[in-house]
Amino acid sequence: MKQIVLLGSTGSIGDSTLDIVAKFPDQFSILGLAARHSDEKLEKQVRSFRPKYVALADPAAAQRLRARLNDPAVQVLDGPGGVTEVAALPESDLVISAIVGGAGLVPTMAAIQAGRRVALANKEPMVMAGQLMQAEAHRQGVPVFPVDSEHSAIFQSLAGHRREDVRRIILTASGGPFWDCTKEYMETVTPEQALKHPNWDMGAKITVDSATLMNKGLEVIEARWLFDCPPAQLDVVVHRESIIHSLVEYRDGSVIAQLGLPDMRTPISYAMDYPRRVPLDPPALDLWKYGKLTFYEPDPVRFPCLRLAYEALERGGTCPAILNAANEAAVDAFLHHGLPFGHIANVIERTVQCADVQPLTSLEDALEADRWARDKAAEFIRTGS
Numbered sequence: 387m388k389q390i391v392l393l394g395s396t397g398s399i400g401d402s403t404l405d406i407v408a409k410f411p412d413q414f415s416i417l418g419l420a421a422r423h424s425d426e427k428l429e430k431q432v433r434s435f436r437p438k439y440v441a442l443a444d445p446a447a448a449q450r451l452r453a454r455l456n457d458p459a460v461q462v463l464d465g466p467g468g469v470t471e472v473a474a475l476p477e478s479d480l481v482i483s484a485i486v487g488g489a490g491l492v493p494t495m496a497a498i499q500a501g502r503r504v505a506l507a508n509k510e511p512m513v514m515a516g517q518l519m520q521a522e523a524h525r526q527g528v529p530v531f532p533v534d535s536e537h538s539a540i541f542q543s544l545a546g547h548r549r550e551d552v553r554r555i556i557l558t559a560s561g562g563p564f565w566d567c568t569k570e571y572m573e574t575v576t577p578e579q580a581l582k583h584p585n586w587d588m589g590a591k592i593t594v595d596s597a598t599l600m601n602k603g604l605e606v607i608e609a610r611w612l613f614d615c616p617p618a619q620l621d622v623v624v625h626r627e628s629i630i631h632s633l634v635e636y637r638d639g640s641v642i643a644q645l646g647l648p649d650m651r652t653p654i655s656y657a658m659d660y661p662r663r664v665p666l667d668p669p670a671l672d673l674w675k676y677g678k679l680t681f682y683e684p685d686p687v688r689f690p691c692l693r694l695a696y697e698a699l700e701r702g703g704t705c706p707a708i709l710n711a712a713n714e715a716a717v718d719a720f721l722h723h724g725l726p727f728g729h730i731a732n733v734i735e736r737t738v739q740c741a742d743v744q745p746l747t748s749l750e751d752a753l754e755a756d757r758w759a760r761d762k763a764a765e766f767i768r769t770g771s
Contacts, residue, residue, distance in 0.1 A: 603695020
């Protein structure tokens, strides 16, 4: 029986993870749950899965949950420190990190420092401080399993092969809902339009990132650290059907890919029970139904966020953390009707351009860069400059 700690349990990854746990109660149990502020949804999860530990980053939400549960068998922790404490529980067999955005950095690192095996579903911690996280994972002798469908596909396609034989890693991108739209049209799109992803059912922030292709840029940065791959060996191809999740090309010309229907339960379950595969019994992949699979080169004019991510990766140091924070601020403003969709990339680029990029020597370096970039991006958003 694997004891699971689930960070970000009230999001879409959390829903899929708990669905797996419910289907296989003889294999998995929930030791701890953590979320930011969704106390009502978290209460339902606590009553269904009976964890020993629960944490809410919002102290007021934690107090409401504590009062409603009124259960001495469930320890309710609060604040960011409470989330970090749950992440580092010594009884856990696996910590699934799915807190959206940079808020997941500290608890994910705490899990690694505590020697916990981590399944990483939120890419932002690896974007902000991947070099530090992987160095700590090596020191602790613990694996970091990828949960993103693209990184899980790479992980599977690398299995059994020598890393020195890899020529390229190719991440696939759906292209989002606006792939066929003009740049002028994208200036006017609404949050409601941006949240209609053609293939995946995801949270709001990652869905907007998919629409700008920043999600793929962040995945490129994450892949650099997850797989110790030089940036020059990381490519992106737009694959509208989302059937091929990523590919690895080897120096003899062989290309190995992982295919499957869009369903996040597949990469989640693979990380949960690696190297075994959980019998999810999903619908079969009917290639005859699709007839053909299509591929396109990313368009850097209509989707500049991908270029910005590559540039941040090349600059290194705290630049990826700055890029990520500026993107989070811009996307949040767009979702609240405070910034046009077409200006998201502008805010990010301006923030990065005026940044004093420093070497990344500690977690505090990444957090300070994150704080600065959020403030600077907010200034650009507020002034419209």
